[in-house]
Amino acid sequence: MRDVAIIGVSQTKFGELWDKSFRDMITEAGMGAIQDANIEGAELEAMYVGNMSAGLFVQQEHIAALIADHAGLTPIPCARIEAACASGGLALRNGIMAVASGYHDIVISAGVEKMTDVVDPTPMIASASDQEWEAKQGVTFPSLYAMMARRHMYEYGTTREQLATFSVINHANASKNPRAQFPMEITVEQVLNSTMVADPLRLLDCSPVSDGAAAVILCPAEDARKYTDTPIYVKASAQASGTIALHDRKSLTTIDATVNAARTAYNMAKMEPKDIGAVEVHDCFSINGLLAVEDLGFVEKGKGGVAIEEGMTQIDGEIPVNPSGGLKARGHPLGATGIAQTAEIVWQLRGEAGKRQIDGLEIGMTHNIGGTGGTAAVHIFSL
């Protein structure tokens, strides 16, 4: 296997992008990454696109061909990768595997979701859970995470304020991110007074409905300096599966897929949690950010709430979490998220993160979850 490097990244602004279509956004992100990589585009040999549900959101399947066509990439092979909200992370992983195996040299991995062309995206999002035995019983996606939150509070004494603090830190970081959907600060009080969605989770515990796209360009590590002075190396690409339904988990307060993917990633990179300088975690809801901090090994199980409260995950803390603003405040166009997380870590490693720059970052991690933990992807990157 060959080592793999990232030579270009791009992310559209995330938000309610009424004037941009599905194909506009992904083409914009792809062009941005090609430009960032200093290539022409003709060098690309394959494309992997993460997308959760174009069929339900914009009634379009066969999107790989559509994107190849509109991006001017025909006839190279393109494939859509779907794993609910982890689609982007898996598109990245498929690109990495294609380059590592020697099958292709220069590959683009991208992600896209157009969520605002439907009035109510809740049923589409619920399809990431077990449609037959969760959604059809009347549970909503937020209520599944709410049930994890309540159980975590019950088992470990986690407080509402600790969960709220996770959102507050995300927004503080997003306020310095020009691509974020909600670049404004919020307070714990605002979170606690926001609309109740599924008790105990409120509106400001939840990631928003977003449009957006992101893309990265991969090449063999040995060739990376032909294109850039600051290649970012892929140290680990790991993925694990868990049960589709939350109720089938051994524990309601641990996402096994995260634990398993993280273990594989640390082994692959020959690293430990203390080696990681910053992490982009999948905080689709505040509780999932907290669970990630625990399940990725940064603190013991049950100590996530206290760690967040004490500032450990702030941008100047021991382990900065979500310098981009995370899913909560950067935005969460489902299929694009895993790629946007990667772009953020690449910018942070290159020293190009502007006002939210973490000083001297050498190793960063991304954590991308599908559904309530049916899929997890964990990647480690270094300078």
Added chain:
Amino acid sequence: MTETVRAWRHIPQRYNLIGSKCLQCGKVFFPKRILCPECRRKGKLEEINLSGKGKILTYSVIETPTDEFKDIAPYVVAIVELEEGAKVTTQIVDYDIEKIEIGKEVEMVFRKIREAGDDGVISYGFKFRIKD
């Protein structure tokens, strides 16, 4: 989407809580599976009629529902651990909100789950209530 066949196919499970038990490892599953994920080829699954008695492991009160369930909001959903060990996601009905807590004993009741959709089919199935 046609709900008719899909609803009909699951009637035994939804009306009577029919699950599966692996005769090899003893584990009980709901919904029914055709393969034991623990024993795989060595497993042997048979149908089991679950008692419908269990306790609440966790719950949430949904205040922002989908259109399909908006008429009953706010409503309570829970993960219930059945006596036999399997866990189910369900609505809790006939409740006094003060009495809902983790660990409470509950029992299955037969209720209407969803109003008729475009094809006119009303879905029925299990919900749970606090045991007196």
